Amino acid sequence: MNIRHNSAPRRIPTVVTFLEMRAKPAVLAPLPKGKIVILRAEHPPVHFYRYLYDTIGAPYHWVDRKKLADEALAKIIQAPQVELYVLHVDGCPGGMAELDFSKDAVCNLAYFGLTPECIGRGLGFFFLQQTVELAWTRPIQRYTVNTCTLDHRRALPLYQRVGFVPYSREERYIELP
Ligand SMILES: CC(C)(COP(=O)(O)OP(=O)(O)OC[C@H]1O[C@@H](n2cnc3c(N)ncnc32)[C@H](O)[C@@H]1OP(=O)(O)O)[C@@H](O)C(=O)NCCC(=O)NCCS
Secondary structure: OOOOOOOOOOOOEEEEEEEEEEOOOOOOOOOOOOOOEEHHHHHHHHHHHHHHHHHHHHHHHHHHHHHOOOHHHHHHHHOOEEEEEEEEEOEEEEEEEEEOOOOOOOEEEEEEEEOOHHHOOOOOHHHHHHHHHHHHOOOOOEEEEEOOOOOOHHHHHHHHHHEEEEEEEEEEEOOOO
């Protein structure tokens, strides 16, 4: 008997919202409980990046970076214009923020999220607001981010809470590997 495996990728429809801020907003977030440290991961090893990306993104269909070979991924995350910040909570990695300064006068928050056990503790607001502070220490005129309907339900309101303003929406498909 011939068994046919359907190897076609699964496509999930989603709506992406694009947001921006064009000046540093006057928003401050309270310091959450616990021992909180944000460290830049300089020249991050691919295995460490994949650990963060998969731990944070697996429940939300983060797949784009999973499709990349190690060499291709290293080229992106170790580029001098890309800065990876890791939130540490009580000594363990609890979140990642990937800031991409490769476009002139723009910072794009390429990836942002918390590990599952850190969600729902006010850490997202604090960490995101810290990225706003950091981005605007640079000579930028725009700080941008996008979020899709598959992300956590608090992502879009949180981005707006720290000062991002939606400017465009697009229907897209996520192609699962
Ligand atoms: C998006 C994300 C960063 C938001 O973080 P969060 O922890 O969910 O949101 P906040 O930091 O605003 O915390 C608010 C929640 O913490 C709760 N909380 C508990 N203790 C708190 C405290 N001391 N201070 C503030 N809020 C607290 C609040 O009640 C609220 O929960 P509720 O809405 O159920 O009432 C996070 O959900 C996440 O990383 N999700 C997975 C990845 C993702 O979707 N990333 C975005 C991709 S674009």
